[in-house]
Amino acid sequence: MQEDRLIIKGxxxxxxxxxxxxxxxxxxxxxxxxxxxxADVVTVAVRxxxxxxxxxxxxxxxxxxxxxxxxxxxxxxxxxEDALRYSRLAREAGVSDMIKLEVIGDEKTLFPDTVGLLAxxxxxxKEGFVVFPYTNDDxxxxxxxxxxxxxxxxxxxxxxGSGLGIRNPYNLKIILEAAKxxxxxxxxxxxxxxxxxxxxxxxxxxxxxxAIAGAKDPIMMAEAMKYAVISGRxxxxxxxxxxxxxxxxxxxxxxxxx
Amino acid sequence: MDINNYMNIKLNGKDHLTKALTISQLLNxxxxxxxxxxxxxxxxIIKKADFDNYPVKEGDIVEIVNFVGGG
Numbered sequence: 172m173q174e175d176r177l178i179i180k181g182x183x184x185x186x187x188x189x190x191x192x193x194x195x196x197x198x199x200x201x202x203x204x205x206x207x208x209x210a211d212v213v214t215v216a217v218r219x220x221x222x223x224x225x226x227x228x229x230x231x232x233x234x235x236x237x238x239x240x241x242x243x244x245x246x247x248x249x250x251x252e253d254a255l256r257y258s259r260l261a262r263e264a265g266v267s268d269m270i271k272l273e274v275i276g277d278e279k280t281l282f283p284d285t286v287g288l289l290a291x292x293x294x295x296x297k298e299g300f301v302v303f304p305y306t307n308d309d310x311x312x313x314x315x316x317x318x319x320x321x322x323x324x325x326x327x328x329x330x331x332g333s334g335l336g337i338r339n340p341y342n343l344k345i346i347l348e349a350a351k352x353x354x355x356x357x358x359x360x361x362x363x364x365x366x367x368x369x370x371x372x373x374x375x376x377x378x379x380x381x382a383i384a385g386a387k388d389p390i391m392m393a394e395a396m397k398y399a400v401i402s403g404r405x406x407x408x409x410x411x412x413x414x415x416x417x418x419x420x421x422x423x424x425x426x427x428x429x
Numbered sequence: 430m431d432i433n434n435y436m437n438i439k440l441n442g443k444d445h446l447t448k449a450l451t452i453s454q455l456l457n458x459x460x461x462x463x464x465x466x467x468x469x470x471x472x473x474i475i476k477k478a479d480f481d482n483y484p485v486k487e488g489d490i491v492e493i494v495n496f497v498g499g500g
Contacts, residue, residue, distance in 0.1 A: 191498075192498040192500070194498070201498060215498065216496065216497050217467075217496060217497075218494060218495070218496075219493065222441050222459060222493075225459060225460045229495060229496075230498055236465075244499055244500070246499050246500065256472075260467040260494050261467070261496075263475075263477070264465055264467040264494070264496065265465065266496070332500075358500075380500030
C-alpha cells in the first residue's frame with residue numbers, strides 16, 4: 172500500500188486512530204488497548220499528583236512517551252483562564268507541545284464554549300503550542316479556529332461519551348471541504364461503523380476513548396476500531412460509487428439462454 | 430517533631446508541613462521524580478531548571494500535577 176501518513180505541523184503520525192486513556196480498569200489494560208489499536212497518539216489529562224499514596228503508579232510508566240505521542244488535554248476546564256493554565260502546566264511537564272484544547276461550555280452536554288475556545292486557541296498558538304481544539308460541528312467556527320492558528324480542528328461527532336455516532340455528516344462534509352488543516356473527529360463514536368463513516372467522509376483521523384473503554388472487551392474493540400479507521404480511509408481514497416435509485420446489473424446480459 | 434523547623438504550605442489543596450526550602454527539596458521530600466511533573470507556586474509555573482533554586486516559603490500555595498488517564 173502506498174504511504175498515506177498523516178503529517179501535522181511536521182509531526183508524522185503512523186496511525187489515523189487516536190486513543191484516549193480515560194476510564195480503563197488499570198494501566199495494564201490501557202497499554203493493551205493502545206497496542207491493539209495501533210495508535211501512536213494517546214490523550215491524557217492533567218491532574219494533581221497523588222500526595223497521599225505516593226507509590227501509586229504513573230500512567231507514563233506504562234505508556235512510554237518515547238514510543239507514543241502524548242497529547243495532554245484541558246478536560247474539565249470551563250474558562251479560557253483555566254484552559255490556558257492547564258495547557259501551560261502540561262507543556263511544562265515536559266513531554267509535548269501539543270495540547271488538545273477543551274473549553275467546555277456546559278456540564279450536561281460537554282459541548283464546547285466556542286467563543287472561549289477561539290480565544291484560547293489564538294493565545295496558545297502564539298505561544299508556540301500545537302493546538303488541537305475540540306469543537307462542535309460548526310463549519311464557521313472550524314474555519315475561525317484554523318485562522319486562529321489551530322494545527323488541526325477536532326469537531327465532535329456527537330457529545331463526549333454519548334456513543335451516538337456521527338450525528339451530522341453533512342456539516343462534517345462542509346467543514347472538510349473548506350479546511351486547510353487536518354480534521355479529526357473527536358467524541359461521539361459508539362462503534363466501529365461510526366469511525367468508518369467519519370473516515371469515509373474524508374476526515375484525517377478519529378479520536379476515540381469511551382467507545383473502547385466502555386466496551387465489554389476493550390482490547391477487542393480497540394482492534395475493531397483500528398480496522399474501521401483503515402477501512403474508512405481506504406474507501407475514501409478509493410472513491411465510492413454514486414447512489415442511484417434503480418438497479419444496475421452486475422452480470423452481463425450477453426450470453427444468456429433465450 | 431519540632432514544629433519550629435517546619436513551614437506550613439498549601440500543597441495540592443491541603444495543609445502540608447514541610448522542611449523543604451526549595452522546590453527540589455520539596456519534591457525530594459515527597460518522593461516525586463521531577464521529570465514528568467509540573468509545579469506551580471502561587472499560580473506561577475516554575476520551570477524545571479529553577480526547581481533547585483526556587484524557594485518554598487511559609488503560606489505558599491503549591492500545586493504539583495502530572496498526567497493521568499483522560500480522553
